[in-house]
Amino acid sequence: MEIAENILITIVTASTPLLLAALGELVVERSGVLNLGVEGMMVMGAATGFAVTATTGSPWLGVCAAAVVGALFSTLFGFLTLTIATNQVASGLALTLLGLGLSGMIGEPFVGVAGQKLATWEIPLLNELPLVGRVLFSQDPIFYLSIALTVGVAWFLFRTRAGLTLRAVGDNHDSAHALGIGVVRIRYLAVMFGGACAGLGGAHLSLVYTPQWVENMTAGRGWIALALVVFATWRPARVLAGAYLFGAVTIGQLHAQAFGIQLPSQLLSAMPYLATIVVLVLISRNKRLTLLNTPASLGQPFVPNR
DSSP: OHHHHHHHHHHHHHHHHHHHHHHHHHHHHHTTOOOOOHHHHHHHHHHHHHHHHHHHSOHHHHHHHHHHHHHHHHHHHHIIIIISOOOHHHHHHHHHHHHHHHHHHHHGGGTTOOOOOOOOEEOTTGGGSTTHHHHHHEEOHHHHHHHHHHHHHHHHHHHSHHHHHHHHHHHOHHHHHHTTOOHHHHHHHHHHHHHHHHHHHHHHIIIIISOSOOTTTTTTHHHHHHHHHHHTTTOHHHHHHHHHHHHHHHHHHHHHHHTTOSSOHHHHHTHHHHHHHHHHHHHHTOHHHHHTTOOTTTTOOOOTTO
C-alpha cells in the first residue's frame, strides 16, 4: 500500500507542471493564437521562482514572481504577433530560445544553492483516507490551484458569455471584429493568462518537484504541454487526463530504472517524448479527430486595417 501511495504521489507531482502549462496554452489556442514559446515561459518561471525564493526566503513570493514573469514574457510574444503581426510560429520559437538563454543568466548565481520547498497543505480528516488521502489531500498549494484552474477554465469556456466570446474570436476573428468584439484585447488577455500558467508550472518544478535550480530544468515539458493540447482536442477535462497520463509515463520510466529493468537507461529516459510522438502520430492519422474542436483561426494573424 505504501509503495503504491508513493508512486501515485510522484505521478501527481510530475503531472502538475504539465497540467498548468497545457491548460494555459489551451486558453491561448482557443482564442486563435498559437504560442510555441511555452518551454521558454516555463523555464523563466522556474528560474525566477527559485531566485526570488532564495533571495527573500519566501516560496510564496517566488510563486507569485514566476506567474508575473510568465505573464510579462508572454506579453512580449503578444506584442510581436498581435500588435505588429509577425509570424506566430517563428515568434514562439524565438521566445523559447530567449527564455532558455535568459533563465540561464538569471539562475547562474543560484547553481548549487540549496532550495526551499513549498510546504504542503494537509486537509484534515481527508488526508487520512486510505490510498488517496496522502495522494490528493496532502499536496502542495500549486496542485490544488491546478485542479481549481481546470474546473474554472472548463466553466469559463463553456458556461459563460465571456468564454463564448473568446471561442468566437478563435473560430472566426473577422466575424468577431465585425460584431464589435475587441479581438486583439481578448487575445492579449488569453496570451497573458497562458504565460502566467506556464510560469506557475515552472515554479512548481523548482520549488516542489526538484527544489533546486538546474539550467534547462524544464527538459522539454513545454513541448509536451503543447502536444497535450492537441491530444486533448482543446478540452480542459482531457488536458487533465492527458497530463496525468504523460506524468505516469515520466514516473514509470524512473521506477523501471530503479527496479533494474534490462533496457538502456537512455531509452527509458526518452519514454515520455516517444509517447508524445506516438500519440501525435495516432491523432494525426484520424482527420475527424484532428479537426474536432480545432479553433478555425488558429495561427492566423489578425490585422483589422488590412
